[in-house]
Amino acid sequence: MLDAALDAVKQWSANNPESDDGKVLSARVYLEHELYDETRSALQQLDDASSAWRSGLLVGIELEIRLGNFHLAEKKITDWRHRYGTDQALKRVEEMLEQQVTDEETEAPAVVTPTMADLYFRQGLVEKALILYQKLLKQDPENVLYQNRVKQIRGEQHGAADENDCFTLECHHQKLTRWLSSIQRRRTHV
DSSP states (O other), X not given: OHHHHXXXXXXXXXXXXXXXXXXXXXXXXXXXXXXXXXXXXXXXXXXXXXXXHHHHHHHHHHHHHHHTOHHHHHHHHHHHHHHHOOOHXXXXXXXXXXXXXXXXXXXXXXXXXXXXXXXXXXXTOHHHHHHHXXXXXXXXXXXXXXXXXXXXXXXXXXXXXXXXXXXXXXXXXXXXXXXXXXXXXXXXXX
């Protein structure tokens, strides 16, 4: 069914390229099909003044949850709450986020070492690294290395949040530079 939905949405979107509702529907189908780059691309085409923006923001939150970008999902939930208040749709994604965070934490190893956290970080698995560094900070709250690494990871995630609002050539250049450094970091440690 997803393949048929994907084909139908692609065809409809091709015939109605200006429809923001169609862009949100495309993003939703892409998300269900685990086509995350296409999902993000469809969402980036939305105008924040559009009537479909609210639905698109929900899809964006779910995308960040599925990608494991929990802090970015929390930021978008906060943005939603400031704009629209709380409703059933928001409660559903909040529960999804809570469940994913709980699952991640239970998957974390019982014994946490700085080496393990560093390996996750170097491989680009920043959410997993963040969880481990936070556990290490609970054991050693004065450790400056752990504090700095947590700040660095959160900074990268906030940088990712800014990418959605990227409209200038310089902004795109910075985005591509971060992307390239992430790929290089992953290649050297795989």
